Amino acid sequence: MKLAYITNARIPSERANAMQTVQMCAAFAAAGAEVTLYHPARRNLPEFESVDLWDYYGVPRVFTRVVVPCVDLFHLSGGRVWLERPIFILQAITFALALIRMIARSPADLYYSRDPFALALMAVAMPSSRKRMFFEAHTFPATSAARAFRRWALNHIAGTVAISGALKELYADMGLPPEKVIAAPDGVNLSRFAAQPSKADARRSLSLPLDKRLIVYTGGLYAGRGLEELIVAVKELDALLVIVGGKDEAAARRLKDYAVKVGAANVRFEGHRPPTQVPLYLAAADVLAMPYSRRTVAPGGVTTDWMSPLKMFEYMAAGRPIVASDLPALREVLREDNALLVPPDDANALADGLRRLLADDSLASRLATQARRDVEAYTWDNRARSILNFANG
Numbered sequence: 552m553k554l555a556y557i558t559n560a561r562i563p564s565e566r567a568n569a570m571q572t573v574q575m576c577a578a579f580a581a582a583g584a585e586v587t588l589y590h591p592a593r594r595n596l597p598e599f600e601s602v603d604l605w606d607y608y609g610v611p612r613v614f615t616r617v618v619v620p621c622v623d624l625f626h627l628s629g630g631r632v633w634l635e636r637p638i639f640i641l642q643a644i645t646f647a648l649a650l651i652r653m654i655a656r657s658p659a660d661l662y663y664s665r666d667p668f669a670l671a672l673m674a675v676a677m678p679s680s681r682k683r684m685f686f687e688a689h690t691f692p693a694t695s696a697a698r699a700f701r702r703w704a705l706n707h708i709a710g711t712v713a714i715s716g717a718l719k720e721l722y723a724d725m726g727l728p729p730e731k732v733i734a735a736p737d738g739v740n741l742s743r744f745a746a747q748p749s750k751a752d753a754r755r756s757l758s759l760p761l762d763k764r765l766i767v768y769t770g771g772l773y774a775g776r777g778l779e780e781l782i783v784a785v786k787e788l789d790a791l792l793v794i795v796g797g798k799d800e801a802a803a804r805r806l807k808d809y810a811v812k813v814g815a816a817n818v819r820f821e822g823h824r825p826p827t828q829v830p831l832y833l834a835a836a837d838v839l840a841m842p843y844s845r846r847t848v849a850p851g852g853v854t855t856d857w858m859s860p861l862k863m864f865e866y867m868a869a870g871r872p873i874v875a876s877d878l879p880a881l882r883e884v885l886r887e888d889n890a891l892l893v894p895p896d897d898a899n900a901l902a903d904g905l906r907r908l909l910a911d912d913s914l915a916s917r918l919a920t921q922a923r924r925d926v927e928a929y930t931w932d933n934r935a936r937s938i939l940n941f942a943n944g
Contacts, residue, residue: 554584557664562590565798577610578935586614621646671704684708718857739864753834764790767836772797777842784902786815833869841875867926872915889922
């Protein structure tokens with residue numbers, strides 16, 4: 552079966568969406584599909600221009616990559632929001648039109664995309680292929696006009712894959728037939744954690760201190776990730792907070808200034824690291840922190856009610872105890888027996904949770920062991936097989 556995976560995003564990039572896309576392409580290929588990844592020919596950050604896609608994400612070369620031409624003027628926006636919108640519309644239209652020309656010459660048996668606009672144009676241009684088109688939903692449209700457009704588009708294709716049960720319900724309530732929507736949470740590649748080094752060896756390789764307790768956070772530095780509360784929570788603890796991730800220099804500077812302001816001298820910013828290094832940082836940790844806010848913001852908007860964070864599954868696979876915000880979307884995977892759940896947006900509760908795990912080795916080990924056991928159900932390979940079964944059903 553030929554599968555065309557379509558995404559209108561920079562590949563590779565510092566963002567989780569690129570990581571998820573590449574892992575899913577590899578998983579679809581492992582499930583027996585002949586996969587071609589289509590993504591736009593957009594200007595990338597200098598450090599990604601010469602990166603080998605497969606080496607960077609640590610996946611086998613089991614799928615084909617096709618770069619689709621488009622008009623990319625994002626570099627002219629200068630951060631001006633009023634200009635970014637028309638630039639995005641132009642880029643999206645030119646990407647979709649070039650994509651349709653390409654796939655008309657090389658048709659697939661299944662079209663799978665995270666881009667509703669491209670799928671909508673494909674449904675118009677290729678009506679005979681609509682029953683082979685599937686959308687993967689990571690967000691929910693915020694306005695009535697956007698919901699109307701997405702409802703029309705998704706009712707003209709074969710099905711929708713939502714990243715959480717909560718998001719599935721939102722799409723079903725929007726008017727999609729329930730049998731055309733499934734929930735498929737994100738996942739993890741367990742092989743990345745199979746030969747995990749000891750805590751001491753991981754710290755040596757990363758030049759992290761051997762004589763301190765380490766609390767590790769990996770991921771974006773966007774607003775709503777709870778990092779301000781985490782910085783306040785650790786300032787009185789006998790531990791070092793290691794923050795890994797973030798290409799946004801302004802966001803990093805804001806958080807560094809905030810740490811100085813609140814007197815948290817025990818915070819270390821590692822900056823962005825390639826995905827292949829993330830398991831090392833997780834192995835080096837005593838505790839892993841996931842302090843999402845009630846208003847968690849990602850590049851696609853506020854995601855608190857339906858998110859399925861990649862870091863959650865990587866944390867679970869790492870075999871280290873997790874402190875996480877007690878949010879309904881996270882509770883689809885996390886429970887009291889595989890993580891220590893604390894109220895969101897509460898630095899004192901977060902500090903108490905961190906202090907408890909640092910002091911109670913038995914509790915920490917029990918939670919970490921159960922999380923590692925539970926995450927075996929959430930692999931990319933399992934997810935790919937579930938989606939293909941849905942598509943072929």
